[in-house]
Amino acid sequence: MTALPATPAPATSLPAAYLPGPVNPPARLLMGPGPIDADPRVLRALSTPLIGQYDPVMTGYMNDTMALYRQVWATTNEATFLVDGTSRAGIEAALVSLVRPGQRVLVPVFGRFGHLLTEIAHRAQAEVHTVEAPWGQVVTPAAVEEAVVRVRPHLLAVVQGDTSTTMCQPLEDLGEICARHGVLFYTDATASLGGNPFEADAWGLDAATAGLQKCLAGPSGSAPITLSPRAVEVVRARSRVEAGIREEGDADADDPIRSNYFDLGMILDYWGPRRLNHHTEATSMLYAARECARILLEEGRQAVIDRHALHGRAMLAGVRGLGLQVFGDVAHKMHNVVAVEIPAGLDGDAGRAAMLADFGIEIGTSFGPLHGRVWRIGTMGYNARQDTVLLTLAALEQVLRRGGVRVPPGGGVDAAYAVYDEVRAP
Structure with missing residues (x-):
């Protein structure tokens, strides 16, 4: 597989006379397991x-x-x-x-x-x-x-x-x-x-x-x-x-x-x-x-739950549409986050780094026995929206391709659209 860029090492020391500039973080779309972009x-x-x-x-x-x-x-x-x-x-x-x-x-x-x-x-x-x-x-x-x-x-x-x-x-x-x-x-x-x-x-x-x-x-x-x-x-x-x-x-x-x-x-x-x-x-x-x-x-308590359920279903369908395996008992999965098995031979940390560097999208790593095995992708709060789901799936497809993973062209976005079209159908 094609090697993805390595994660840059953090700075380990600061000069004695250090005066940073004002806080000015880069634009990010936080699609991990939290935190997410605040409303x-x-x-x-x-x-x-x-x-x-x-x-x-x-x-x-x-x-x-x-x-x-x-x-x-x-x-x-x-x-x-x-x-x-x-x-x-x-x-x-x-x-x-x-x-x-x-x-x-x-x-x-x-x-x-x-x-x-x-x-x-x-x-x-x-x-x-x-x-x-x-x-x-x-x-x-x-x-x-x-x-x-x-x-x-x-x-x-x-x-x-x-x-x-x-x-x-x-x-x-x-x-x-x-x-x-x-x-x-x-x-x-x-x-x-x-x-x-x-x-x-x-x-x-x-x-x-x-x-x-x-x-x-x-x-x-x-x-x-x-x-x-x-x-x-x-x-x-x-x-x-x-x-x-x-x-x-x-x-x-x-x-x-x-x-x-x-x-x-x-x-x-x-x-x-x-x-x-x-x-x-x-x-x-x-x-x-x-x-x-x-x-x-104001949106409605049940409406917010339903919104998370909808965009969670779309993201689940989308990662499957890319040919990825989903971890765990999906029947008991939260609406707002999905764990995706990292394809064999792909460096999961490098894939996350590419999502961030190339698309400004953050997805999550994993802990304990799942470390290095799964990515965790969230659809929650202000980011539980159709545009964020489709953008994340489109970016993930390109990262997978550049990492040498064979994926169905447009498979993730098409599968997510199918969920949205079903909801919109008369």
């Missing part, structure tokens, strides 16, 4: 002026944000707000606040991010147990229930959409299992929320967290979270005393949450009617998170 309306929200955190306008924006995300999560939970930080901040806040040291946590693992939940739960000093499925598959409800009965966990912690494998773990039956066995039910929906069905109340979720940088069409840096009344009771039992203003030396509960920043009880008081000081709100990120939810609901 221009979200970028405009980010650039709006700052105001004080106790300004009535600011507290009004906070109230707006809570109300909007209740609709995004499909919940009536009063405790629906933001954790300042990336999606991992939301995960850590949920786990350290809900789990006491020594309590049992059960994690279904079917990809890299299940392993992340186990690591964070270990750091919270939980007794962690796992139930695993091979990468490319999901964990069955029967396997989860068997593990719940055997382990008797305090908390079931599961990733809904794991971008490392592109699988979407079904959650519909897990809430009933947890309710029947008295188990708290938490999910990380960072990769899936907005682009795939999610019903916090109907599925019996006690806690769920996400990020903005995938189907919600925003930048990384804010973590929407929702907590059921039962989860709030657990958090309150562990958070610091509630009466009065918290000051140094206040008495702790019998087992305080071991993080100040991620103490959800204190954050609840910050977002609640008393507005007790906990941190300085990340104002620009709150603007962005509010706009992400507002845009999604």
Whole structure:
């Protein structure tokens, strides 16, 4: 095969007197597993002026944000707000606040991010147990229930959409299992929320967290979270005393949450009617998170899910139309990302580099046992559109050809068009 250009090595040192120019990134189309190009309306929200955190306008924006995300999560939970930080901040806040040291946590693992939940739960000093499925598959409800009965966990912690494998773990039956066995039910929906069905109340979720940088069409840096009344009771039992203003030396509960920043009880008081000081709100990120939810609901929650499903089907058909194999159980694939087997003899990293250098398009690499085996191509958020799908497929065809891979001329674009034409047909 023809060799594709190697990835350039990054600079390793800077001169002593270093003064860079202003930030001016090149134009990119981010078609990987996230982050993606933020919606221009979200970028405009980010650039709006700052105001004080106790300004009535600011507290009004906070109230707006809570109300909007209740609709995004499909919940009536009063405790629906933001954790300042990336999606991992939301995960850590949920786990350290809900789990006491020594309590049992059960994690279904079917990809890299299940392993992340186990690591964070270990750091919270939980007794962690796992139930695993091979990468490319999901964990069955029967396997989860068997593990719940055997382990008797305090908390079931599961990733809904794991971008490392592109699988979407079904959650519909897990809430009933947890309710029947008295188990708290938490999910990380960072990769899936907005682009795939999610019903916090109907599925019996006690806690769920996400990020903005995938189907919600925003930048990384804010973590929407929702907590059921039962989860709030657990958090309150562990958070610091509630009466009065918290000051140094206040008495702790019998087992305080071991993080100040991620103490959800204190954050609840910050977002609640008393507005007790906990941190300085990340104002620009709150603007962005509010706009992400507002845009999604303006389009319509189900319409956004349907849009992701449509463009995900088109991308799936397109890569198959190029003769590429798709990794994993497609029946359980997320709408918004597909894992494509890299053709034998082609340097996958060089192919990604060529997509970026020649077309300004970024696609994703892979982790763990899939490293070097697959590319991950996303269609999510603002980039879940026909033009981005067709452009990515056309560019990928040329990169494959230059790498010596024989592909059907126009096969990817034609296959994607067939999906779109079917939808448009009267």
